[in-house]
Amino acid sequence: MSSSAPKPAKSAPKLASGKKRDQTPREEVANAVTHGVAFVLSIIGLVILVVSAREQTDAIGVASVAIYGSSLVLLYLASTLYHSVTSIPAKATLRVFDHTAIFMLIAGSYTPLTLIAMRGLWGWVLFGVIWSLAIFGIVGKLFAFGRFKRASLYLYVGMGWAGILAIKPLLEVVPGIGLALIGISGLAYTLGVYFYVKEGRRYFHAIWHLFVMTASMLHYFAVLFYVLPSGA
Numbered sequence: 001m002s003s004s005a006p007k008p009a010k011s012a013p014k015l016a017s018g019k020k021r022d023q024t025p026r027e028e029v030a031n032a033v034t035h036g037v038a039f040v041l042s043i044i045g046l047v048i049l050v051v052s053a054r055e056q057t058d059a060i061g062v063a064s065v066a067i068y069g070s071s072l073v074l075l076y077l078a079s080t081l082y083h084s085v086t087s088i089p090a091k092a093t094l095r096v097f098d099h100t101a102i103f104m105l106i107a108g109s110y111t112p113l114t115l116i117a118m119r120g121l122w123g124w125v126l127f128g129v130i131w132s133l134a135i136f137g138i139v140g141k142l143f144a145f146g147r148f149k150r151a152s153l154y155l156y157v158g159m160g161w162a163g164i165l166a167i168k169p170l171l172e173v174v175p176g177i178g179l180a181l182i183g184i185s186g187l188a189y190t191l192g193v194y195f196y197v198k199e200g201r202r203y204f205h206a207i208w209h210l211f212v213m214t215a216s217m218l219h220y221f222a223v224l225f226y227v228l229p230s231g232a
Helices: 025-056 059-084 088-118 120-143 149-173 176-197 204-230
Strands: none
Touching: 025 059, 025 204, 059 088, 059 204, 088 120, 088 149, 088 204, 120 149, 149 176, 176 204
16 A cells, blocks of 8 residues: 555646636637627617717717727627637637726726716716726736736726716716616626626626626617717
């Protein structure tokens, strides 16, 4: 009988994605297809926003919705590419692209609210604060947040709900239905975080994608039908 001590069990290898397990091929198909569809729809949505803005508002308004629509396109493109590739180095790079695009979308989503609906001092201050936080988050994601994985998640959620600080001026310019859509959108994003955090379970990441799609759709309709007319 060997007298040597039993070797400790090896821990699961560090995955390129940084998760407890990689998504299965079928899960990645679901992930890529969901946001691939959203990518196509976001391109169409961007065109509709810009055309509508040209008819209803000024150059700042057009630029605002162009920034917002482009941030949607960027997010869904990044996510689709990330979930479509199989190369480990490419996947690691695209994961960073995917996560930095979230900061771009959050800041982009605020842009029509601040520069079309609110304008004035409140609008420009909130615009500056949100975009500064987005830039901070992107830089952090590139250089630091890999060591503090929850930090970016907390920053996502905090930025998303920062608009509550400007609820009073928003109530004065955006119809209640529009604000309700934006509020429900925020709830959908926040509830979806549960599935993102628990994505080790099968298809939970795809469910997270569906929450993101639903939330971004609600926010989009709020901008198109209620925020844009407020700047006319």
